[in-house]
Amino acid sequence: MSYPAMKEADVDVRLGTDGSASNNSLDMRAEAKTASLIQKHDHWNARVLVPEETWQLATKDSVDWVTWDLDDIRMRPWGRDGRRLLANLIYSGARCLDVLVGGQALRRDGVTLSVDEAAAGSALETAVSDYYSEI
Numbered sequence: 001m002s003y004p005a006m007k008e009a010d011v012d013v014r015l016g017t018d019g020s021a022s023n024n025s026l027d028m029r030a031e032a033k034t035a036s037l038i039q040k041h042d043h044w045n046a047r048v049l050v051p052e053e054t055w056q057l058a059t060k061d062s063v064d065w066v067t068w069d070l071d072d073i074r075m076r077p078w079g080r081d082g083r084r085l086l087a088n089l090i091y092s093g094a095r096c097l098d099v100l101v102g103g104q105a106l107r108r109d110g111v112t113l114s115v116d117e118a119a120a121g122s123a124l125e126t127a128v129s130d131y132y133s134e135i
Contacts, residue, residue, distance in 0.1 A: 015031050
């Protein structure tokens with residue numbers, strides 16, 4: 001779909017993800033990157049969907065909160081007055097520090113609070129091994 005055409009028609013465009021139904025990802029940062037790259041390719045214009053506008057499509061009206069480590073090497077260089085920060089985040093990623101959803105902290109200082117990651121990883125490995133042992 002042409003983002004410029006939808007924008008011109010005053011369509012309220014937003015980005016989202018539904019996981020396994022589309023591309024097995026729940027990474028909104030990656031969705032923003034993909035949306036931007038597709039529009040740049042389709043329109044042969046590197047400015048068709050700039051990072052600030054791309055980020056707005058991914059976060060518009062969101063009340064959730066995510067912070068990233070700005071010292072992560074993937075966030076460098078920041079550029080004059082921090083102008084590269086959103087581009088770096090969208091295209092290169094960074095270490096996620098905090099996630100708050102509905103006012104509840106799910107991750108703080110890089111540690112997930114809502115699930116025991118080691119136990120979940122171990123359970124996943126066991127389940128996958130068991131599944132594939134039958135094939």
